[in-house]
Amino acid sequence: MERVRERNHRIKIPNRASPGGAPEHQPRHSARPSGADLLFRFIPGVALVPRFHPRLISAAPPAHGWACQKLRCARPIAHDHSALAKRHSPIILPPLFHTMYRSVSCNSLRKEHIGQTVTLAGWVNSRRDQGGVIFVDLRDREGVTQIVFRSEENKEATDASHKLRGEDVIQVTGKVSARLAGTENPKLATGEIEIVAAELRVLNKAEVPPFPLDDPKVNEDLRMEYRYLDLRTALMQRNLKLRHRVVKATRDYLDEAGFLEIETPILSNPTPEGARDFLVPSRLNPGTFYALPQAPQQYKQLLQVAGLEKYFQIARCFRDEDLRADRQPEFTQIDIEASFVVENDIQTLVEGLLARIFKESAGVEIPTPFPRMPYSEAMGRFGSDKPDTRFGLELVDLTDVFTASQFKVFASVAQGGGVIKAINAKGAAALLSKEQLKKWEEWVKTECGAKGLAYVKWSEGGEWESPIVKFFSDAEKTALAGRMGFQAGDVLFFGADAKLEPVCEILGRVRLRCADLLGLIKANASKLNFLWVVDFPLLAFSPEDNHWVAVHHPFTRPKADDMAALHAGEYARVRAVAYDVVLNGVELGGGSIRIHERELQAKMFEVLGVNAEEQQVKFGHILKAFSFGAPPHGGLALGLDRLVMLIAGAESIREVIAFPKNNRGCDLMTHSPVEVDFKQLREVYISSTAKKS
């Protein structure tokens, strides 16, 4: 059962490539060797020595010398722009795959390289042992190359190759050869060639992997336990490469736009509102705690007060809340803030950023500017503040139709100032039986908190089927059919409530479920519908706390047009200069223009019921900062994980994070989090109240 394999297996083979066999260094300062050169010479049987030592290529110091020490202690030199410019003189880096172990990658050889002698290193992807001839697919980060071992060409290496197993790490030297006519493999980029092995060196034997690496059906918890194996798959490597491209495009774009990447503290303070904080006890200050940042919100605003003007950061953020497929306890934001900007400046910047990201990571051109849609319209038409506009099924208002209805439920809602809306699931009648409709009603009740889900089903060649249609007058039916475009084969779903939001939200979810049922999401999978949702409400009334709370955060700027409403106390009507960027029904990010005036901020705190004392305790430092000349400023943060997930076409952000946590916040590979011993807790003045089972 347990298969013990030979380790550190090494085959010593006399080298044919360098008959003289003498080790030699030939340092050259010229350009890289051309592909036609033999890149490596070998000490027979043991080590590989490159003819061009990587370090020697760029060993000469730049003209101004390695001036790190000088720059650090002599401050004025930092302003010597000519000196800085010289530091940007090109440094020739060694080519990645030209190392002591290998001369080329497993995805670099083509027909035109036939005849060259190369050295490859990587993992045994698969092995096909024909007895006298053995094929090994050698895999590295870049791709796969077929190695062929022929007993008549090199018996020793061929004999050794019989023992190779999947995931063994090997190094092979051989000649690039054309495959025999008819045996080319069009599925491989390197499928026209193969390496006829002259030498095989086993760098490390591998145990049998606990699961087949290329099987996408394997349990996620098993893949997480052996994440380093899971990450060897082409899919995961593609995702991580994609993530790198997105981050690189972001840095390039924002750098070119004059933004400075500035780090902010990870050990910071608890946030007065919002999500639960991760706490870190301070050993040096008994009984006190840091918190990990939920976002660098206050720091990025303070950087504006500091006059840095344009800031960004690929920022790790932490929130101790329950997890979902698109939520991790630690996640990454592209965090942006700038001074002397209005809403449209930030939006234009971010449109350009997303265009650059999609172009460089996915090769897709996306049209800008994105459409702008007020929050009220998004809720009214799509039942969501992040509408998926790739398909219709829009919400239609029917309140006026039912004001005098015999159907008491609708009539009382309509007369009492409530709202009745409906959506038409075109062509869903054939897909929804009575039993399924009952299940939908149950789903709406349990998961959406609705009282029920009224529907009318019109099967092809049938009558209107519905528990409520008997109450409708002919005039109501006519109005309904006309306004909804109701035809045979369709199903109508109704939402009715005293308040607008719950009706929209419930129908918004029914809409998405209908779209899924009707295959509209799959059919529109290739579309990229970006849009800005703007004019969010500034405040929301919290029944639990019995006062108004900030929808975004307390520094969000009210719209100039609604300032009168704010001062008149009509808080529900006040809109914020806040905006979310949405792609295909997923919120990519959001931001706002902030309040920079002291009086307006005071007014906001008054509305939020935060008294002077609380202001000092919770926001003292930032209010003090604002008193010293804060510029008008605003910004936005994009969820990097979600963004990469969408570009990668992944279903969970865990697929685009190298080492994610599961839905209980545990890392199944390292078993984090772990218990710590009493001594360690005592040092930070903590005692645990957790019950041990």
Added chain:
RNA sequence: GGAGUCUUAGCUCAAUCGGUUAGAGCGCCGCCCUGUCACGGCGGAGGUUGCGGGUUCGAGCCCCGUAGACUCCGCCA
């Protein structure tokens, strides 16, 4: 905090109504094979059916509890 789905060989799954010794494919191990690329052929090993309890003549299957994984609600911008 709540709801749902799942847990059978290393992996993916099957096992009729509760009924004989729990099967298959892949993988693994051994032997054979000189043009394979999902290689092929022959042979073999591999199981506390997550765990604990109950019902029953008899439980992988039914019931209760428990652990773990995933999805969703609450929560979270």
